[in-house]
Amino acid sequence: MPAIPACPVTLTAAERHRLKKSAYGHKTPHQARIRAQIVLFAARPLPNARIAERTGVHVDTVRTWRGRFAELGLPGLADRKRPGRPASFTALQAAQVKALACQLPAETGAPLSRWTCPELAREVVARGIVGAISASTVRRWLARDALKPWQHRSWIFITDPDFRTKAERVLDLYARTWQGRTLDAGEYVISADEKTSIQARCHPTLAPGQTRAMRVNHTYGRGGALAYLAAYDVHHAKVFGSCEPRTGIDPFMALVAQVMSQEPYASAKRVFWIVDNGSSHRGKKAADRLAAAFPNAVLVHTPVHASWLNQVEIFFSVVQRKVVSPNDFTDLAQVGDRLRAFEARYNATAQPFQWKFTTSDLDDLLARLDRHTADHPEESSVALAA
Known part of the structure; x- marks a missing residue:
């Protein structure tokens, strides 16, 4: 049988430049490099057998890519689309x-x-x-489409009609501003709240070992519970704490007295106390009670259902992670001792929280909520009815 003549290959300067980059580029895939080398050898011209020997592929492979380039040019060196299995769903x-x-x-x-x-x-x-x-x-x-219908998170609509006004006051205090005026050096901002029901669950915990995590016993005996009240100086990162059998007006006022009876708060021009709407410090009566006991104290409430604006909640989350969990206290005395010891440890090295939520962020949040309620008026009416 007569030999099949090899397809002639002629390259332009641009084609030669691109093929050389593919043939000798360090990041070129192996298949693309071999195909480029086949075409460059074919343009010399070399016979298919010699090209197969130099590139280490079968002569039929050389014949295939030489022929495709001769017919289609550079696009012919790309893989053809394969039909694959037909789609099962529309x-x-x-x-x-x-x-x-x-x-x-x-x-x-x-x-x-x-x-x-x-x-x-x-x-x-x-x-x-x-x-x-x-x-x-x-x-x-x-x-x-990043859809995960099996996941959910808690959400609550704003029901406080004065939400923005109250939230703005709190955010301004974090930025050391009150009613448009910068706070003086002798004015302080305190964030206070209660962490309720810290239990003493009497069970042993085994220390970690090599290739073994710490082991916490599943069963436990109840040893009672106490409340941890804390006041956090926002700009000086100092915590004042108190352990009480229960929460209420008297324990909260005792915490206030603990802070206000010492310097620099006793002689401060003003001390702003940021609190939520818990029963211990709710409403105008609580503000009047605080002002009567300490004339330089000003009570500032967060909006209803907005305890996330209270920075002391961040400190409580630190306490939960580092002190309370896992709960392996033998009795309530041990709970109180550890909380007080951690408080001293925290105050020794603490830095103010990097609070980044500003009044501009608040306006953006409220605008998004307005758009959402405009699109879903039934959700807005349910929230207002609640």
Whole structure:
């Protein structure tokens, strides 16, 4: 049989430049490098057998890529599109599954609190949207749009009509401003609240060892509970704490007296006390009570359901992580001793919290909530009714 003549290859200067970059580039994929080398050798011209020997591939491979370049040029060196397996589901079916995932199960008649991928797969089959589908396919579809209907987080709508005014006062104090005027050096901001029901759960805890985590016993005996009251100097990162059997007006006023009876607060021009709307310090009566006992003290309330604006809550979260959990106290005396010891340890090295939420952020938050309630007026009416 006569030999099959090799396809002639002629390169332009631009094609030669691009092929050389592909043939000798350090980041070029191996297949693209071999194809570029085949075309460069073919342009010399070299026979297919010699090119196969130099590139280490079969002569049929050389013939294939030489022919494709001769016919299509540089685009011919790319892989052709493969048909693959035909799609099992249509785009409409995928959209219907996503739409179902964005509905509450109760609204669709399903006796579930939230969707999971297996439940969604069963539901779409029961509705006749698809004949059969796996939970992994549903999960893959939802992942494309970052949908996770099995997750949830708590949320509460703003019900305080004076939310912005109250929140702005607190945020201004954090920025050392009150009623448009910068605070003097002799004015202080205290954030105070109570951490209730710290229990003494009497059970042993085993120390960690090599390749073994600390072990906390599942069973325990109850040893009672106490409340931890704390006042946090926002700009000086100093904590004043008190352990009490229960919360109430008297324990809170005792905490105030503990702080206000010592310097620099006793002789300060003003000391602002930021508190939430708990029963121990709620409303105008609490403000009058505080002013009567300490004329230089000013009570400032956060909005209703906005304890997250109270910086002492950050300190309480530190206490929860570093002191209370895991709860292995033998009795309430040990609870109090550890809280007081941690308080001294914290004050020795503490720095003020880097509070970044400003009045501008507050305006952005309220604007987003206004847009949301405008789109969902029924949620707004439910919140107001609550």
